[in-house]
Amino acid sequence: MIDNKKTEKIKNRYNRISKLYDLVEKPMENMFSKHRKEMLKDAYGNVLEVGAGTGKNFKYYPGSVEVTAIDFSPKMVKIASEKAKYLNNIKDVLEMNAENMTFDDDTFDTVVTSCVFCSVPHPVKGLTEIRRVCKSGGKILLLEHVKSTKPVIGPLMDILNPIPLNIYGANINRNTIDNLRKAGFQNIFVEDLWLDILKLITIRNDK
Numbered sequence: 097m098i099d100n101k102k103t104e105k106i107k108n109r110y111n112r113i114s115k116l117y118d119l120v121e122k123p124m125e126n127m128f129s130k131h132r133k134e135m136l137k138d139a140y141g142n143v144l145e146v147g148a149g150t151g152k153n154f155k156y157y158p159g160s161v162e163v164t165a166i167d168f169s170p171k172m173v174k175i176a177s178e179k180a181k182y183l184n185n186i187k188d189v190l191e192m193n194a195e196n197m198t199f200d201d202d203t204f205d206t207v208v209t210s211c212v213f214c215s216v217p218h219p220v221k222g223l224t225e226i227r228r229v230c231k232s233g234g235k236i237l238l239l240e241h242v243k244s245t246k247p248v249i250g251p252l253m254d255i256l257n258p259i260p261l262n263i264y265g266a267n268i269n270r271n272t273i274d275n276l277r278k279a280g281f282q283n284i285f286v287e288d289l290w291l292d293i294l295k296l297i298t299i300r301n302d303k
């Protein structure tokens with residue numbers, strides 16, 4: 097069952113941080129932007145970006161794609177919409193919950209996320225929706241941090257998790273690969289970008 101209180105709580109945390117988000121993330125972004133570029137060069141066709149936040153990915157999309165971006169935080173959507181005004185290939189920025197999207201089945205050629213499934217309140221529900229709206233044979237690209245499987249680091253991430261969860265709404269101990277399998281994905285290719293924590297995940301959406 098979907099816990100709406102949990103959803104509202106996480107949404108409100110992103111609303112609260114929205115104006116400071118780009119500033120707070122700036123030191124990380126210098127390292128992170130090269131991974132965004134690397135992932136987004138493989139996006140093609142009609143693209144959906146889920147959990148677009150302030151629109152940090154927008155400038156890295158190839159000119160040939162047409163992007164629809166969603167986020168459930170209205171304040172994030174407002175900031176992302178401003179950035180989209182200057183980019184021809186960002187078609188729409190919409191307020192929408194990834195767990196209950198209004199798009200038809202098989203709408204998108206590519207679905208993109210970056211640092212989103214640490215936050216989505218009911219991740220398997222969100223991933224199942226991505227599987228539904230992405231075309232059969234389409235591509236899903238995820239740049240996500242997950243819980244380490246290392247003996248000391250993994251349990252430490254569990255202990256520290258309440259800190260980012262309460263400030264941001266982000267968990268540092270999600271098992272996103274397991275969640276992808278629970279959502280029915282099979283062809284999952286994983287590249288470790290930093291330790292076994294930051295991953296570039298590429299999926300062919302065989303339905």
Ligand SMILES: C[S@@+](CC[C@H](N)C(=O)[O-])C[C@H]1O[C@@H](n2cnc3c(N)ncnc32)[C@H](O)[C@@H]1O
Nearest residue numbers: 110147148149152167168169193194210215216
């Ligand atoms: C850590 S931020 C990442 C933002 C952006 N993708 C980036 O790379 O900078 C996570 C974003 O996911 C959004 N989000 C979390 N759960 C969501 C959901 N169920 N539906 C839509 N957006 C969601 C949050 O509002 C937030 O903007």
